[in-house]
Amino acid sequence: MDSLLPTLGRLHPLVVHLPIGILFLLGLLEAAALVSRWKPFSKLPQLSPGQRTFVTGAGAVSALATVAFGWLLARNGGYDENLLGQHQSLGLATAALACGLWLAARLSSSALYATLLVATIAVLSVAGHFGGSLTHGSGYLTAAFAPPASNTSTISDAPFFTAAIQPVLSQHCTACHGPEKTKGGLRLDSFAALLAGGKHGSAIVAGDPARSDLIRRLHLPLDDKQRMPPKGKPQLADNDRQLLEWWVAAGAPADGSLASLAPPPAIAELLTARLGPSPLPTPPLPDRDATLALAAELETSLGIIVRPLARDEPWLEANARFRQKNFGDAELARLAAVAPALRWLDLGETAVTDAGLAALVGMKNLRRLRLDRMAITDVGLAHLSNLNELELLALHHTRVTDAGLATLRPLTRLRSLYLWETSVTPAAAETLRLALTDRYQLERWQTELTALQDKIRRQQITIDLGAPAAAITAKKSPEPTTPTVEENAEDPDA
Amino acid sequence: MNIPPGLEFLQQQQRQWSRRTFLGKSAQAIGALALGSLLNPRLLRGAAPAAPDGRWRGILPAPHFLPRAKRIIHLCMAGGPSHLETFDPKPMLDRIHGQPFPESFTQGQQLAQLQNVKLLARGSSFTFSRCGLSGQWISDLLPHTQTIADDICIVRSMHTEQINHDPAHAFMNTGSIIKGRPSMGSWLLYGLGAETDDLPGFVVLMSSGPSVDQPVSARQWSAGFLPSRFQGVQLQSVGAPVHYVGNPDGVCQSAQRQVIDEIARLNGFHEEESLDPEIQTRIAQYELAFKMQASVPDLADLSKEPQSILDLYGVKKPGDGSFASNCLLARRLAERGVRFIQLYHRGWDHHGDIDNRMRGVCQLVDQPTAALVKDLKQRGLLEDTLILWGGEFGRTPMGQGTGRDHHINAFSIWMAGGGIKPGITWGSTDELGYRYIEDGQQMHVHDLHATMLAAFGIDHTKLTYRSQGRDFRLTDVHGKVAHGILV
Numbered sequence: 003m004d005s006l007l008p009t010l011g012r013l014h015p016l017v018v019h020l021p022i023g024i025l026f027l028l029g030l031l032e033a034a035a036l037v038s039r040w041k042p043f044s045k046l047p048q049l050s051p052g053q054r055t056f057v058t059g060a061g062a063v064s065a066l067a068t069v070a071f072g073w074l075l076a077r078n079g080g081y082d083e084n085l086l087g088q089h090q091s092l093g094l095a096t097a098a099l100a101c102g103l104w105l106a107a108r109l110s111s112s113a114l115y116a117t118l119l120v121a122t123i124a125v126l127s128v129a130g131h132f133g134g135s136l137t138h139g140s141g142y143l144t145a146a147f148a149p150p151a152s153n154t155s156t157i158s159d160a161p162f163f164t165a166a167i168q169p170v171l172s173q174h175c176t177a178c179h180g181p182e183k184t185k186g187g188l189r190l191d192s193f194a195a196l197l198a199g200g201k202h203g204s205a206i207v208a209g210d211p212a213r214s215d216l217i218r219r220l221h222l223p224l225d226d227k228q229r230m231p232p233k234g235k236p237q238l239a240d241n242d243r244q245l246l247e248w249w250v251a252a253g254a255p256a257d258g259s260l261a262s263l264a265p266p267p268a269i270a271e272l273l274t275a276r277l278g279p280s281p282l283p284t285p286p287l288p289d290r291d292a293t294l295a296l297a298a299e300l301e302t303s304l305g306i307i308v309r310p311l312a313r314d315e316p317w318l319e320a321n322a323r324f325r326q327k328n329f330g331d332a333e334l335a336r337l338a339a340v341a342p343a344l345r346w347l348d349l350g351e352t353a354v355t356d357a358g359l360a361a362l363v364g365m366k367n368l369r370r371l372r373l374d375r376m377a378i379t380d381v382g383l384a385h386l387s388n389l390n391e392l393e394l395l396a397l398h399h400t401r402v403t404d405a406g407l408a409t410l411r412p413l414t415r416l417r418s419l420y421l422w423e424t425s426v427t428p429a430a431a432e433t434l435r436l437a438l439t440d441r442y443q444l445e446r447w448q449t450e451l452t453a454l455q456d457k458i459r460r461q462q463i464t465i466d467l468g469a470p471a472a473a474i475t476a477k478k479s480p481e482p483t484t485p486t487v488e489e490n491a492e493d494p495d496a
Numbered sequence: 497m498n499i500p501p502g503l504e505f506l507q508q509q510q511r512q513w514s515r516r517t518f519l520g521k522s523a524q525a526i527g528a529l530a531l532g533s534l535l536n537p538r539l540l541r542g543a544a545p546a547a548p549d550g551r552w553r554g555i556l557p558a559p560h561f562l563p564r565a566k567r568i569i570h571l572c573m574a575g576g577p578s579h580l581e582t583f584d585p586k587p588m589l590d591r592i593h594g595q596p597f598p599e600s601f602t603q604g605q606q607l608a609q610l611q612n613v614k615l616l617a618r619g620s621s622f623t624f625s626r627c628g629l630s631g632q633w634i635s636d637l638l639p640h641t642q643t644i645a646d647d648i649c650i651v652r653s654m655h656t657e658q659i660n661h662d663p664a665h666a667f668m669n670t671g672s673i674i675k676g677r678p679s680m681g682s683w684l685l686y687g688l689g690a691e692t693d694d695l696p697g698f699v700v701l702m703s704s705g706p707s708v709d710q711p712v713s714a715r716q717w718s719a720g721f722l723p724s725r726f727q728g729v730q731l732q733s734v735g736a737p738v739h740y741v742g743n744p745d746g747v748c749q750s751a752q753r754q755v756i757d758e759i760a761r762l763n764g765f766h767e768e769e770s771l772d773p774e775i776q777t778r779i780a781q782y783e784l785a786f787k788m789q790a791s792v793p794d795l796a797d798l799s800k801e802p803q804s805i806l807d808l809y810g811v812k813k814p815g816d817g818s819f820a821s822n823c824l825l826a827r828r829l830a831e832r833g834v835r836f837i838q839l840y841h842r843g844w845d846h847h848g849d850i851d852n853r854m855r856g857v858c859q860l861v862d863q864p865t866a867a868l869v870k871d872l873k874q875r876g877l878l879e880d881t882l883i884l885w886g887g888e889f890g891r892t893p894m895g896q897g898t899g900r901d902h903h904i905n906a907f908s909i910w911m912a913g914g915g916i917k918p919g920i921t922w923g924s925t926d927e928l929g930y931r932y933i934e935d936g937q938q939m940h941v942h943d944l945h946a947t948m949l950a951a952f953g954i955d956h957t958k959l960t961y962r963s964q965g966r967d968f969r970l971t972d973v974h975g976k977v978a979h980g981i982l983v
Contacts, residue, residue, distance in 0.1 A: 309553075309558065311558070311559070312953055313556075313560050313561070324691060394879060398876065418876065418879060420875065420876035
């Protein structure tokens with residue numbers, strides 16, 4: 003019984019749709035009957051007195067049931083008292099009006115019936131709206147009209163929590179963990195409330211995502227009772243989850259700028275996209291048509307490849323490798339005309355020198371850059387330090403050293419660096435690798451892996467890995483099986 | 497009768513255009529069009545994007561979407577390597593070794609040489625290991641390939657339609673068994689052009705050596721109905737890659753240049769008169785041949801390769817025509833901007849004595865293959881070079897004496913590099929390795945072609961060529977891109 007009553011209470015959001023549907027349909031039918039007096043609409047249906055009594059009766063019964071279930075639900079608690087009180091009285095009024103309506107229909111008192119019908123629908127609408135506010139939060143209906151939250155502010159002048167973290171929580175959490183509805187005694191609508199925690203203790207442990215309840219619940223399997231947001235509710239996007247996780251790991255700072263917090267590249271990108279200009283603005287996209295015309299001209303006059311990377315993309319690929327020593331600093335300087343559009347650039351084996359690499363400074367959108375087998379040194383690498391988009395850099399067979407490698411530290415998006423046949427020591431390469439490794443990414447994968455392993459253990463999924471190890475080791479020597487094959491070959495049936 | 501103005505006009509037209517007039521005029525128009533297209537074959541095909549310098553830049557102004565691969569090395573294991581001894585371990589098959597093969601599998605299926613023979617299951621004589629961090633299963637016959645497990649994507653669900661070597665090769669290369677269709681190298685060259693004009697954009701090398709059992713016909717790298725400048729060029733793998741590439745005594749390179757220019761001028765006159773596109777091909781070939789006089793000796797000069805690289809590939813004597821030597825050449829071709837490099841290695845047709853012959857051929861192929869992947873990787877070339885290793889079909893899980901017969905329902909290949917997810921196994925076969933499983937990861941030859949083109953940023957439905965009145969494409973009317981293996 004203890005668990006039955008709250009469960010019945012939870013049926014309220016389901017049952018509530020019956021009186022709403024029935025009473026609104028009734029209103030619609032009566033409106034149709036009214037309109038049907040007008041000649042062009044004479045074919046619209048008219049309710050017979052019997053039908054009318056039945057429908058109003060059904061409306062009254064379902065309204066009473068809804069009130070009962072609603073009362074049980076309210077006993078579970080966790081709702082804003084004020085809003086709940088309004089919803090309760092209006093709900094009761096709706097049920098009473100629906101009963102009156104049924105009575106009026108039975109008595110065939112058309113004036114009373116019409117008045118009560120209008121009143122019922124009006125009260126029902128308001129009661130429903132309050133009910134919706136209780137479940138989804140009070141601003142839910144008008145959220146689209148609300149002024150965008152400080153879109154113009156940059157991270158550096160607004161408290162970081164409000165600008166970056168609060169919007170995620172508002173979108174997914176505060177409907178149930180807000181002022182109106184405070185499930186588990188936890189509110190997530192302000193920084194102080196988040197730190198205060200709820201019935202089950204603190205929601206986050208600054209600096210330790212693994213011990214933070216909020217983060218842990220985000221990663222529980224969808225079927226888990228403790229999972230938040232619970233199954234059926236809109237879930238956080240992966241990047242939002244990463245953002246929260248990183249934020250907790252970074253010590254849950256309330257304030258700070260993108261530069262001072264130094265998030266990993268993926269997070270920085272996300273924040274820049276959401277919060278507008280960052281300290282490192284990305285250059286504007288080049289104009290495609292103008293670029294293509296220039297590219298075609300350069301391709302012919304330089305005898306190299308300068309081509310669009312793909313249809314409908316503004317990016318170019320340039321490849322001078324096959325011109326070899328016929329391509330030098332002067333030729334590279336001419337590529338400045340299309341510099342912002344260059345995405346891939348291959349200068350390998352060309353005669354471009356350290357000084358000539360200065361032309362790369364304007365090519366801020368480069369992702370793949372090949373400088374292998376060139377007479378370049380650490381001096382030339384200095385020109386690469388602001389190529390923030392760079393993902394691949396080939397430097398093999400050049401004279402770069404450990405010192406030059408250190409200048410590549412700012413290239414946080416770098417994923418492949420080729421240093422074969424250079425003077426770079428393995429130790430220096432490893433230092434750079436660690437500096438550029440996305441620590442949060444690794445940690446996240448680890449968490450996901452652990453969650454998966456847990457799930458496998460819990461559900462006792464058996465995984466067949468193909469060949470049983472015993473069968474394989476038993477067959478280490480292939481000879482024993484071959485004789486049978488030979489016999490088969492001599493089989494007269496064969 | 498009051499006739500509306502529109503109808504009046506139509507009636508007037510009708511009078512002017514009697515049936516006879518219409519037929520007569522139509523015939524004239526068609527004739528004129530036909531003459532026009534004869535005089536200028538490009539009339540009905542759209543303009544060709546040859547640059548002013550005569551270089552071919554590909555019919556596509558730009559790839560349809562962002563490309564991952566820039567070139568492809570196809571290691572064609574001719575003869576049909578057994579998937580059951582290489583990449584697809586089947587413990588259940590081993591267990592029923594020597595017993596009758598379940599009829600439920602083979603009922604009504606096409607067989608090559610095992611027709612009217614009692615079918616007996618044949619387990620693998622070799623062991624498999626899980627390799628690398630990815631834990632992919634690879635046969636212990638391929639110890640070097642095991643070391644690149646984390647770089648390759650094994651596809652176990654390949655299937656084809658052709659059960660004999662030559663048509664199966666044609667199907668793998670052109671997507672059709674009908675003669676006169678372009679091979680995949682020709683399609684790529686037609687679509688994208690090549691990065692270099694010093695070497696052919698589509699080069700074929702064939703291993704010479706002891707285990708040669710099947711001829712591979714030159715139609716496998718033909719350009720089919722595409723202009724013949726897109727056909728594959730086979731380089732000799734023993735000795736000089738191209739015969740008579742040097743100038744005869746007394747002819748210097750500048751004199752040669754004058755001769756080529758003069759021939760091109762004369763051919764130009766001829767083309768203006770006859771408007772035959774093959775003359776353009778001829779001019780391009782003279783020019784290419786002239787450039788190859790310099791580029792080929794440089795390409796074939798393996799003396800600058802350090803001993804460590806020769807050892808990596810297992811090259812005993814550079815230029816000996818071995819698969820190892822050819823893999824090294826393939827890397828050099830890739831470095832020089834060749835679009836499509838195809839290496840044939842024959843000796844996989846193991847109808848009998850499969851155990852010993854597998855050992856032999858794996859020994860020849862395994863090390864150079866792994867070396868090629870590693871060498872491209874250390875040069876940063878693996879990220880935009882697609883490597884495809886595989887044969888034209890697989891081999892039966894039923895024994896054929898001491899060997900296995902041709903099999904089209906299942907075989908394994910692997911891909912690596914440009915745009916391919918490394919360290920994964922894609923698709924699977926049933927418990928006896930007889931047939932691919934239809935789990936959305938099955939890979940028909942057409943699907944392989946579609947996926948390969950997708951790695952180059954090409955939508956396989958949009959690279960077409962009109963021949964004999966209809967648009968053709970590499971995947972014809974089939975092909976589904978396996979997005980799951982693309983990065």
